Amino acid sequence: MTFVLQGNSIKAFGKAVHALARIGDELWLDPMVKGLALRTVNSSHSAYACFLFSPMFFQQYSLGSGSEQDSQPIRCQLVMKYVLPLFRCLTSIERNVKRCQISMKASSDQVTIKFFCRHGRK
Template identity: 45%
Template sequence: MRCLVSGGNVTVIGRAIHALSRIGDECYLEAMVDGLALRTVNSSRSAYACFLFSPLFFQKYDPRVPGDREESETQVEPFRCKIVMKSILAVFKSPASLEKTVEKCKFAVGRDADQLVIQLQCKYGITKTHNLSFQDCETLQAVYTKEACPNTLRAQPKLLTDTVMHFPSTLEEVTLDIHSRKVTFRNYIEPDSDPKKTMLTEIVLTPLEFDDFCVQEEAEITFCLKELRGLLGFAEASGLPLSVHFNGPGR
């Protein structure tokens, strides 16, 4: 497997890895004909994330390992491996620094090798080579159907970023309460909490603030805020709108 990333796309890869690190402790890498997938799942397997970079994202992309060179690309067996998140995160420490100093990034691995080689070609002729140990693994894929969700929200990332910034960074969970005429974000409070010692923060958004607002079933769901912050950081830096699909709690 060999692929070459150049220009600003190196920073995009770095931001994707930073977003994944907010969710799981391991990065699952899969090189397929359709592109390179970076995935992770949290320890309780309640949150999953995937970034799929198509072959057009790369300057050069070859999912085959050396022994597969004679095979056609449509018959290539996907290369899969699992890497400790801290290891790959150390390669892409700062997206801002990547944008200023790194010109190209190369991923490579051989069939008999037990290491993933990530090479950063920097300005002034500097090359940084990282050899990361990995483990073989099965494909990691969540099962979900967006079309089955009765509620859909679509918004620019800044709207949600400005919303969650009002909550402390130490807050673990946030509750989303959605009705036909408003959306409320508030910090989750345990039912047996002392109201005199607990601070409740609520932010209310109207349907007009969203690009798309479709509510068929009113719902109240609670989820991890850390994972949402990681996604918002990537989306805002990339200028990508967010679509949220959901139904009732526990689904």
């Protein structure tokens, strides 16, 4: 599964991550046919928040091959304190980052977030 963000979409995605970080300590990524859902719940389970980004929000939205889509849906749980620093400085992201690629692999339980900068640095 691959999701590619570009331009102002990166900034909006980062703001969503920051908003969710105020509520909970874990970030759930749920890729679906209707879009990518970012979810969190606080430790006492009294507050819940969800952002659903439609496939139109992304430059590229790929759930993988047909056999992968028919299998069990992937739900990925990430610790917020490791994700939040990636989107910490939104003004720097806006100026320097050209594109962001989020890849999820069910076989290896791995999520990769890559930033491609304007001057070739990652």
